[in-house]
Amino acid sequence: MKDEENIECYISSSSKLSNYLTLENCDVLISKNKGRKLRTEYTLEAVEFKKILYYVNFNKVNELYYNLLLSSGFEAKTIHREYLVNNQIKTDFCFQNQGKWVCAEIKALLCSSNKVIFPDNSSHRTERQLLQYIELLRENIDVTFCFIAMSATITDFELNLSKKRIKVCLAEAVSLGMKISAYSVIYNCGDFELTENRTLEENILKAILS
Structure with missing residues (x-):
């Protein structure tokens, strides 16, 4: 590709991305879209911002979490995506x-520093989800709240003080046995994958239980 060539890329959650990263003059990683009659030929996958690689798709x-489950030994036929539990509660995976x-439940975390503030926008959906998961926990159904950092440099965590109900709901869910897990997206051998982020996981639990 010539340096002066301009191409149009699809950017997922472009409005959210612009709140954290400046794309101008940054090196980017794009992928070629598959299929016909697509509006754009490429998708933006990652951005190198201040010499740090951020996954932005x-x-x-x-899908990365699904691949993690497969690599951990779970069979594809036993993994249900966007599953409706008890005919009323929709979960990312079951x-x-x-x-x-x-x-x-999967929550992606993006920020340009090592500390992320959660939630960073409207919390109504997250609060509603947590209340539903609390009911499942009371029915002895295991629940995992999985936080995925879009960069390996994101290791610290702070709950948004203006969203007090989120902390209350998270604390109640954890007390009922909800598991907190954390991963980072890394680029390895030409592909993106998840790796455990124990430091982030510990800091999330500290923020919830403090």
Whole structure:
């Protein structure tokens, strides 16, 4: 591709991305879209901002988690995506682990510093989800709230003080047995994958339980 060539790319959650990263004069990683009659030929996958690589394809975060489950030994036929539990609660993933059903909710985290503030926008949907998961926990259904940092440099976590109900709901859910997990998106051998982020996980729990 010539340096002066301009191409149009699809950007998932472009309005959210602009709140954190400036794309101008940044090196980017793009992928070629598959299929016909698409509006754009390419999708923006990652941005190198201040020498740090950020994964920015929010639409594929759940796919990365699905690949993680597969690599962890779960069979594809046992993993249900966007599953309706009890015909009323929609969860990102539902799968069996040691004979028990587990619901997993995925939350992507993006910021240009090492500390992320959660939630960073409207919290109504997250609060509603947590209240629903609290009901599932009371029915002895395992729940995992999975935070995925879009860069390995994101290791610190702070709850938005203006969203007090979120902390209350998270604390209640954790007290009922909800698991908190955290991963980072990394670029490895030409592809993106998830790796455990234990420091972020510990800081999330500290913020919830403090």
